[in-house]
Amino acid sequence: METKGRFYITQIKQLQDRIFDRLLLENGMEISGGQGRILFILWKTDNLTISEISEKTSLAKNTVSVVINGMVNKGIVERNINPKNRRQTIVSLTEYAKSMQEKYEAVSQQMNMLFYQDFSEKEQNQFERYLARILETLIKNLPSNK
Numbered sequence: 001m002e003t004k005g006r007f008y009i010t011q012i013k014q015l016q017d018r019i020f021d022r023l024l025l026e027n028g029m030e031i032s033g034g035q036g037r038i039l040f041i042l043w044k045t046d047n048l049t050i051s052e053i054s055e056k057t058s059l060a061k062n063t064v065s066v067v068i069n070g071m072v073n074k075g076i077v078e079r080n081i082n083p084k085n086r087r088q089t090i091v092s093l094t095e096y097a098k099s100m101q102e103k104y105e106a107v108s109q110q111m112n113m114l115f116y117q118d119f120s121e122k123e124q125n126q127f128e129r130y131l132a133r134i135l136e137t138l139i140k141n142l143p144s145n146k
Helices: 005-026 033-046 050-055 060-074 097-117 121-142
Strands: 077-082 084-095
Touching: 005 033, 005 050, 005 084, 033 050, 033 060, 033 084, 033 097, 050 060, 050 084, 084 097
Parallel strands: none
Antiparallel strands: 077 084
């Protein structure tokens, strides 16, 4: 059985990224979507390793490292050696990053309103349950989980 769901998800993701990046810029935030995903995680729990960020964002470790480098260069985060394990690097928010959280959340709220513009609350909840099921299935089928 062939479905169009995956095709729609890919298109939605691409359009959502472009619109979200534009909204961020319009609100004076010069960060990428990948940087925003990392910030979102660090705003919840600061001082994480690259591995922890990778796990929580579903981004590959090498991708996280590259994005973190750009964020360090912009003064958004800083890297420090973990005093408990000198082989690990801890990524921490700067004051600049902490000051961006409220504005970022407002942009995220704009995006959510756009996403669900013509949905009833019941439809939104049902849609999110379907997405959660898809995500759960994909996580179960990751090569590292077998």
